[in-house]
Amino acid sequence: MLDKENIEQRVYNLLCPMMDIRTRTTVAKLCAALHDLVQQYEYSELNVSLLTTYAQVSRKSFYQHFTNIDEFFQLINDLVVLGYDKFLNSIRPPYVYRKYYVAIFEYYYRLGPAFHKMFNDLSYQTPLYNMIEQTSNEMFDHFEFFDKKIRSANG
Numbered sequence: 001m002l003d004k005e006n007i008e009q010r011v012y013n014l015l016c017p018m019m020d021i022r023t024r025t026t027v028a029k030l031c032a033a034l035h036d037l038v039q040q041y042e043y044s045e046l047n048v049s050l051l052t053t054y055a056q057v058s059r060k061s062f063y064q065h066f067t068n069i070d071e072f073f074q075l076i077n078d079l080v081v082l083g084y085d086k087f088l089n090s091i092r093p094p095y096v097y098r099k100y101y102v103a104i105f106e107y108y109y110r111l112g113p114a115f116h117k118m119f120n121d122l123s124y125q126t127p128l129y130n131m132i133e134q135t136s137n138e139m140f141d142h143f144e145f146f147d148k149k150i151r152s153a154n155g
Contacts, residue, residue, distance in 0.1 A: 023065060029055040030062065030072065031079070038114040042123035073127050080111070081134045104135060 033055035037046060048069055052059050066072045087107045091099050108115050118124040118131075 026057055026061050027065065027075070029057050031076065033057075034072075034076065035112065035114040038124070039117050042121065043127065044123055073130075077127070077131050077134055080131050083107070084135045107135070 030051060033051055034046075037051065037054055041050070046069060048059060048062055051069065051072070052062050062072075066075070084104075084107050087110075088103060091103065108119070118128045
């Protein structure tokens with residue numbers, strides 16, 4: 001499973017081309033903290049103070065990058081979708097629909113206990129639905145790719 005250092009490193013690597021080193025480090029710490037906090041708190045209990053204290057990041061640093069916690073959750077959604085896209089790109093021939101349908105469940109399982117709690121805790125319903133909608137849209141983009149591969153193979 002994922003531990004805090006593993007999460008920080010994965011987030012840091014995903015952000016590498018997009019942000020400077022201090023921003024990547026701050027955001028990676030916040031993401032790792034959120035992973036732990038989601039397992040302990042309901043969605044309504046999460047706030048910037050709790051997140052920044054746990055991440056050992058100043059509130060000022062948080063607000064340099066995000067206007068509120070919802071904007072931070074949007075980044076989490078974007079990172080999940082980015083990771084899911086990389087995961088889908090790792091699927092190798094033979095291309096069969098079953099691999100793509102199973103992929104979304106396998107991917108969320110690999111995300112670890114915080115995401116498992118989000119699936120089982122009604123307080124996380126809204127952010128979870130947003131995340132699933134975005135990853136589903138990504139999957140449909142891959143279905144278009146998949147359909148082209150099948151047509152060219154059956155040519």
